[in-house]
Amino acid sequence: MKFKMVHENYNVVDLDKSMEFYSKALGLKESRRKEAKDGSYIIVYMSNEEADFELELTWLKEWEGNYNLGDCEFHLAFETDDMEAAHKLHEEMECICFENKEMGIYFIEDPDGYWLEIVPAK
Numbered sequence: 270m271k272f273k274m275v276h277e278n279y280n281v282v283d284l285d286k287s288m289e290f291y292s293k294a295l296g297l298k299e300s301r302r303k304e305a306k307d308g309s310y311i312i313v314y315m316s317n318e319e320a321d322f323e324l325e326l327t328w329l330k331e332w333e334g335n336y337n338l339g340d341c342e343f344h345l346a347f348e349t350d351d352m353e354a355a356h357k358l359h360e361e362m363e364c365i366c367f368e369n370k371e372m373g374i375y376f377i378e379d380p381d382g383y384w385l386e387i388v389p390a391k
Contacts, residue, residue, distance in 0.1 A: 275325040276314065277345055280336050283329040284311055286380050291315050293386070294362060294377060295347055297324060302341050338382050346386035355387055 281287040291297040297315035298359050300323060304311050309330050314323040324345070349355040352373070359377050366378040374382045 271303045271372075274322060278325040278327055279379070279381065280329065280332070281381050282328075282332070282335060283380060284297045284313060284326060287326050288313060288366075289314065290379050291324065291326075294359060294364060300325050336381060339381065341384050344376065344386050345382040346388055348388050350390045352387070352389040359387070 271360065279287075286365055288299065292315075296317050298317065300316045301315045302313045311328045313328075315326060316323045356365075357373065359375070362377075364377040364379070365378050366384060367376045368375040374386060374388050376386050
């Protein structure tokens, strides 16, 4: 029996703002979407040509307020082939929330508070 990771879901408060962030910060584009007939939710899958994996952004009409992310001890990691350019972009976007220079990695924070790890290509 085999299993393949296909997507990870993040619930978001402002779908357009989140989509803009993921497009600018990580080069992700909308690959498909699902909308409830009654308008109660919109799910947008974002991806790029580097992998089959998708990030699922879910907007819920009835949700009020921010999502409780606990201690933010979970994260999704992105590998980059140009750490210097990525770091410069994220500095300009003012979304770097933690750096571990000793390990050569850093984290950015999306509009809903999710942490995303940026690692250099191996």
